[in-house]
Amino acid sequence: TSPLVVAIDGPSGSGKSSTSRGVADRLKLAYLDTGAMYRAMTWALLRAGVDLSDPAAVAAAAERVTLSSGTDPLAPTIHVDGTDVAAPIRSDEVTGSVSLVAAVPHVRELLVDLQRAAIADSDGIVVEGRDIGSVVAPDAQVKIYLVADPAARAARRAAENGSTDAAATEAALAARDQIDSTRTASPLKKADGAIVVDGTHLTLDEVIETIVGLVGERS
Ligand code: C5P
DSSP: OOOOOHHHHHTSSSSHHHHHHHHHHHHTTTTHHHHHHHHHHHHHHHHTOOOOTHHHHHHHHHTTTEEEEEEOOSSSSSETTTTETTTGGGSSHHHHHHHHHOOOHHHHHHHHHHHHHHHHHHSSSEEEEEIIIIIIIISSSEEEEEEOOOOOHHHHHHHTTOOHHHHHHHHHHHHHHHHHHHHSSSOOOOTTTTTEEEEEOOOOHHHHHHHHHHHHHOO
């Protein structure tokens, strides 16, 4: 029988990571951050000096990158060729380039294969990203599309980054969402059957509680 899969998709800064980890912890499920995988791929290609504006070069170089993800929601890990990259994948340089790399179809094929393997290996998992309910796990028992107002998302992200420039943060999130939702390969969108959860006026615990309740109804 296939493991319980909870797919949590949504735009940048909607609170997907904190929410997904909280849901996984509450339900004793594994946790996979697919955004961290696209970020780690981007970090590896930048380090290798690959021209990220050349999709063919990106696709070829991506073949040579070995990623591994640890799925403990309390201590998720991400490695590239054995190197712990949890910190550098959050740099502005990676954040500014990741959407370019994620738009390359062959990169997506490689990472979707890894994501499906992690799901199959689990005894139940919360998977967060942009295309989990639509492409990676279309048969997921629970699909959530987590949204929040742009200003709320920017305020949250600016606080996480210790930045005081909420306007610049909002512009950066909007730029990334624009690329992510208009690309040809697996664009960000609400999957068929996904339930929209709007976190704008909810606390993190309330969002987690809402999703835990939905999982209870549907699994
Ligand atoms: O979730 P996070 O903001 O870390 O994701 C970083 C980037 O990775 C996104 O802006 C998007 O370009 C890409 N991504 C994706 N598909 C996923 C997860 C992330 O294209 N499933």
